[in-house]
Amino acid sequence: MNKIVQQFLAEVDQRNQHQPEFMQAVTEVAETVIPYIVQHDIYYGQNILMRIVEPERVVSFRVAWIDDKEEIQVNRGYRIEMNSAIGPYKGGLRFHPSVNLSILKFLAFEQVFKNSLTTLPMGGGKGGSDFDPKGKTDTEVMRFCQSFMTELFRHIGPNRDIPAGDIGVGSREIGYMFGQYKRLKNEFTGVLTGKGMSWGGSLIRPEATGYGTVYFAEEMLAHQNTSMEGKVVVISGSGNVAQYAAEKCIQIKAKVVTLSDSSGYVYDPEGIDEEKLQFVMELKNVKRQRISAYVEKYPKAQFHAKKNPWEVPCDIALPCATQNELHETDAKMLVKNGCICVCEGANMPCTPEAISYLQNNNVSYAPGKASNAGGVAVSGLEMAQNSLRYSWTRSEVDERLKAIMQDIHKSCLDYGKEKNGVNYVKGANIAGFVKVADAMLAQGVV
Ligand code: NDP
Numbered sequence: 001m002n003k004i005v006q007q008f009l010a011e012v013d014q015r016n017q018h019q020p021e022f023m024q025a026v027t028e029v030a031e032t033v034i035p036y037i038v039q040h041d042i043y044y045g046q047n048i049l050m051r052i053v054e055p056e057r058v059v060s061f062r063v064a065w066i067d068d069k070e071e072i073q074v075n076r077g078y079r080i081e082m083n084s085a086i087g088p089y090k091g092g093l094r095f096h097p098s099v100n101l102s103i104l105k106f107l108a109f110e111q112v113f114k115n116s117l118t119t120l121p122m123g124g125g126k127g128g129s130d131f132d133p134k135g136k137t138d139t140e141v142m143r144f145c146q147s148f149m150t151e152l153f154r155h156i157g158p159n160r161d162i163p164a165g166d167i168g169v170g171s172r173e174i175g176y177m178f179g180q181y182k183r184l185k186n187e188f189t190g191v192l193t194g195k196g197m198s199w200g201g202s203l204i205r206p207e208a209t210g211y212g213t214v215y216f217a218e219e220m221l222a223h224q225n226t227s228m229e230g231k232v233v234v235i236s237g238s239g240n241v242a243q244y245a246a247e248k249c250i251q252i253k254a255k256v257v258t259l260s261d262s263s264g265y266v267y268d269p270e271g272i273d274e275e276k277l278q279f280v281m282e283l284k285n286v287k288r289q290r291i292s293a294y295v296e297k298y299p300k301a302q303f304h305a306k307k308n309p310w311e312v313p314c315d316i317a318l319p320c321a322t323q324n325e326l327h328e329t330d331a332k333m334l335v336k337n338g339c340i341c342v343c344e345g346a347n348m349p350c351t352p353e354a355i356s357y358l359q360n361n362n363v364s365y366a367p368g369k370a371s372n373a374g375g376v377a378v379s380g381l382e383m384a385q386n387s388l389r390y391s392w393t394r395s396e397v398d399e400r401l402k403a404i405m406q407d408i409h410k411s412c413l414d415y416g417k418e419k420n421g422v423n424y425v426k427g428a429n430i431a432g433f434v435k436v437a438d439a440m441l442a443q444g445v446v
Pocket of ligand 1: 321
């Protein structure tokens with residue numbers, strides 16, 4: 001078996017050189033899905049995984065724009081249309097200086113499995129730019145977004161490819177891009193999700209990824225006959241996902257003690273309550289400042305520069321910042337401090353070595369493609385509401401979100417139960433694969 005997996009990976013690597021993040025994501029899937037393919041005649045011999053790892057289309061384009069000093073800036077834009085077997089391409093846009101083909105292809109690949117797990121009819125895609133919104137004025141961000149959409153608009157559409165937000169793309173950026181799309185196409189359609197409430201957005205979409213991650217963690221704990229109540233939670237990041245993961249934890253009476261950004265983390269031993277979280281939301285979403293300002297307002301908290309929060313003792317860790325932010329040494333620290341559950345809010349935040357260590361030390365670990373699928377699930381619900389020209393209430397959307405997260409957890413159990421516990425990686429990969437592969441086989445060799 002190992003030989004088949006290695007041969008497959010060598011071939012993929014040959015075609016995708018210098019794409020480490022993409023190979024990391026493919027390796028994780030290949031190791032769990034190839035043994036399943038080999039045991040099932042309908043998939044074996046169809047070269048189905050090789051077809052899934054090859055994007056249907058990759059678009060790369062120039063984004064030229066003028067900054068406030070009237071200097072011309074040039075960035076690179078991308079859209080990866082990975083797989084449309086079960087629905088139109090769907091996945092976020094990331095604006096961050098680290099963005100490159102490898103990162104977007106890993107995200108698009110993961111998105112295919114994640115969207116399949118939601119049970120909604122959405123294919124997988126991802127896009128973005130190496131543009132850094134940090135330190136830019138609103139008008140600079142607007143000019144960049146308009147230029148970006150002036151090329152992207154010809155590749156997307158409400159039945160074709162529906163982008164959303166991701167790192168560096170929040171409601172402000174979605175608004176500017178939607179405005180430009182509408183102007184270019186002269187039509188009002190649900191071409192982006194994460195829209196404002198008064199122009200086609202869904203209630204609970206801003207909260208969905210963070211809330212969904214916590215709903216998933218609750219399922220994991222319930223499976224171990226315990227609950228989140230009273231547990232100490234360490235969260236990384238302080239953006240969209242981290243903020244709403246923290247909010248849901250507070251609501252269900254777990255104690256959140258950390259948040260972070262790329263400059264370091266804050267540790268508040270008394271716990272981050274609703275009022276303190278409101279301060280963080282204002283700080284990050286409106287003032288767009290660094291998390292270190294937290295300790296100026298709340299001096300009993302500590303700021304640890306250039307560090308991540310995994311050294312803080314906790315019961316539950318929710319990595320909600322970025323890929324490969326939790327390494328094996330961090331996993332060792334978490335295990336040593338008694339952590340029982342690591343549930344990913346970000347995409348691929350744990351390195352493969354960290355995942356193995358957690359799994360081998362009886363920590364319940366969930367990969368982002370399962371546990372953070374709540375964001376895209378509510379994006380799917382936003383698309384449904386746009387088509388119906390109707391809005392569901394907050395509680396209706398929240399109930400659907402919760403039910404979807406419970407269903408995803410059940411799918412992970414169906415395919416990932418092992419003698420000594422649940423292998424959520426295996427469960428998520430196989431459950432996500434089966435639906436996409438079945439659709440691809442039914443649609444012929446395309
Ligand atoms: P935001 O841009 O809102 O926040 C990102 C947070 O992560 C910020 O606090 C940021 O700090 C921190 N961060 C980013 N890059 C790094 C880095 N290299 N090192 C340390 N910290 C970093 O993004 P989101 O909250 O939307 O996304 C967070 C993660 O969740 C990503 O992995 C994303 O792909 C994933 N995700 C998001 C979904 C969504 O609906 N938004 C859906 C599913 C997954 P700083 O401000 O200093 O850069």
